[in-house]
Amino acid sequence: MNRSPIGVIILFGPPGAGKGTQARELSKYLGIPHxxxxxxxxxxxxxxxxxxxxxxxxxxxxxxxxxxAVKDMLQVRLLNADTSQGYILEGFPRTLEQAHxxxxxxxxxxxxxxxxxxxIEMTRSQLxxxxxxxxxxxxxxxxxxxxxxxxxxDGFCDRDMTPLxxxxxxxxxxxxxxxxxxxRLTMPVFEHFRAEGVLxxxxxxxxxxxxxxxxxxxxxxxxxxxSKQFGCDTYSP
Ligand code: AMP
Numbered sequence: 001m002n003r004s005p006i007g008v009i010i011l012f013g014p015p016g017a018g019k020g021t022q023a024r025e026l027s028k029y030l031g032i033p034h035x036x037x038x039x040x041x042x043x044x045x046x047x048x049x050x051x052x053x054x055x056x057x058x059x060x061x062x063x064x065x066x067x068x069a070v071k072d073m074l075q076v077r078l079l080n081a082d083t084s085q086g087y088i089l090e091g092f093p094r095t096l097e098q099a100h101x102x103x104x105x106x107x108x109x110x111x112x113x114x115x116x117x118x119x120i121e122m123t124r125s126q127l128x129x130x131x132x133x134x135x136x137x138x139x140x141x142x143x144x145x146x147x148x149x150x151x152x153x154d155g156f157c158d159r160d161m162t163p164l165x166x167x168x169x170x171x172x173x174x175x176x177x178x179x180x181x182x183x184r185l186t187m188p189v190f191e192h193f194r195a196e197g198v199l200x201x202x203x204x205x206x207x208x209x210x211x212x213x214x215x216x217x218x219x220x221x222x223x224x225x226x227s228k229q230f231g232c233d234t235y236s237p
């Protein structure tokens with residue numbers, strides 16, 4: 001049975017706000033893929049290919065990879081057939097240039113995918129605590145946190161039992177730089193989506209599932225509003 005496309009769910013939030021964790025939960029609930037720009041970059045680094053070697057130091061310094069490189073990598077991923085009903089985009093767009101490229105790309109694919117942007121908000125002190133407790137699996141990139149999202153076996157990935165590691169950019173000094181970049185380059189992006197009327201905000205502190213439910217409510221409200229506008233049935237996943 002054909003179902004109507006869900007759309008492109010963009011998750012915004014400063015480093016440590018829980019975008020990856022929430023994106024995974026939403027992907028399970030909505031049945032659409034989770035595309036993480038950070039994971040795409042890290043998998044190139046792990047593969048040791050030319051692209052990965054070129055970006056490793058940029059990630060370690062907490063700076064942004066040039067727009068042209070991330071756009072090219074994402075374009076390849078979006079050609080995959082699993083994106084036809086929509087996808088959850090985590091960590092992209094992070095600059096206005098990336099946002100304009102995304103809108104243009106969606107228009108040119110003309111497959112009726114609408115954007116719903118959700119910003120997860122947290123204070124700096126909450127982020128410092130989260131980042132200090134965060135570990136990830138270097139094999140599948142699943143993220144855990146000793147504050148609230150512990151692995152079943154301490155120090156090991158739930159999915160593949162790989163020993164967990166801390167990301168080189170997850171330290172307080174680099175966090176400051178990443179937050180500064182977020183304020184300067186990414187805040188204008190979500191102002192752009194706010195002006196287009198497609199941005200919702202949720203608080204990022206609290207139990208994972210209650211934040212997920214809040215995000216789902218925002219997404220459903222937005223998609224139902226769009227369905228009404230176009231005279232379609234009410235949206236349900
Ligand atoms: P994340 O896993 O989302 O925290 O991203 C980790 C790092 O990957 C960032 O600090 C940047 O160095 C790089 N990165 C991820 N997404 C982007 C993007 N959209 N544009 C440029 N660099 C990015």
